Amino acid sequence: MTELDPERLPRHVAIIMDGNGRWARRRGLPRFFGHREGVKTAKRIITKACEIPIPVLTLYAFSRENWQRPEEEIAVLMDLLRAYLREELPTMLEKGIRFRVIGERERFPEDIQEMITLCEEKTAAGDRMTLVLALSYGARAEIARAARLLAGEVQAGRLSPEDITPETFARFLYTWDLPDPDLLIRTSGEQRLSNFLLYQCAYTEFYFTPVLWPDFTEEEFLRALAEYQRRERRFGRV
Numbered sequence: 301m302t303e304l305d306p307e308r309l310p311r312h313v314a315i316i317m318d319g320n321g322r323w324a325r326r327r328g329l330p331r332f333f334g335h336r337e338g339v340k341t342a343k344r345i346i347t348k349a350c351e352i353p354i355p356v357l358t359l360y361a362f363s364r365e366n367w368q369r370p371e372e373e374i375a376v377l378m379d380l381l382r383a384y385l386r387e388e389l390p391t392m393l394e395k396g397i398r399f400r401v402i403g404e405r406e407r408f409p410e411d412i413q414e415m416i417t418l419c420e421e422k423t424a425a426g427d428r429m430t431l432v433l434a435l436s437y438g439a440r441a442e443i444a445r446a447a448r449l450l451a452g453e454v455q456a457g458r459l460s461p462e463d464i465t466p467e468t469f470a471r472f473l474y475t476w477d478l479p480d481p482d483l484l485i486r487t488s489g490e491q492r493l494s495n496f497l498l499y500q501c502a503y504t505e506f507y508f509t510p511v512l513w514p515d516f517t518e519e520e521f522l523r524a525l526a527e528y529q530r531r532e533r534r535f536g537r538v
């Protein structure tokens with residue numbers, strides 16, 4: 301078992317859960333099976349992160365670009381999300397998880413939006429870990445939205461253009477109250493950010509693994525955290 305230094309844990313880990321489709325294809329199964337396994341992996345990693353605990357865990361569950369996938373695949377992903385929200389609320393409450401969604405929630409079916417709100421409200425007092433699901437999320441859209449909100453504040457006379465600093469800007473992002481990710485993990489061998497948390501990842505350590513998301517175990521997760529602890533972070537200093 302990989303050992304971690306409890307003094308140097310990341311405050312925020314973000315994960316791009318990639319490779320469900322390939323996992324299924326390699327087994328001659330429809331992509332759907334990969335997504336179903338992917339949800340199981342997400343549950344295991346959430347449980348592990350909560351145990352450690354990692355104060356904030358963000359999972360990229362559905363990107364803005366994912367709306368372009370075939371209708372049947374989107375329907376499957378919606379069903380999985382529905383089932384997840386319905387089944388996991390008691391677990392979240394029991395584990396002290398505060399649940400949050402970032403992204404364009406208004407694009408989801410009404411019943412899913414209602415479940416999201418319910419989960420957020422019921423778990424608001426969770427103090428062990430914040431679980432953030434990125435849904436219909438895209439970083440450029442998030443940044444454009446922040447600019448729009450800021451412009452509105454300036455127009456209303458509540459802010460002046462000189463007030464716009466990196467810090468004030470960040471207050472208009474979905475993640476306004478969360479620390480920036482210390483570590484970003486991407487599975488399945490792809491080594492890119494794919495429009496995820498562009499503003500927030502300025503100093504984030506990246507960890508890429510060829511393991512496909514359905515095969516990503518708790519031990520793989522610990523290995524990523526241990527690798528993070530071996531890195532020296534300088535934030536531009538010497």
Ligand code: FPP
Pocket residue numbers: 317318319320321322323334335336338339342343359360361362366380381384488
């Ligand atoms: C990438 O695999 C994964 C997604 C598009 C998101 C799906 C995420 C899950 C099923 C986990 C959902 C978690 C919760 C908590 C509801 P891919 O289809 O892009 O794989 P590929 O690159 O191999 O085709």
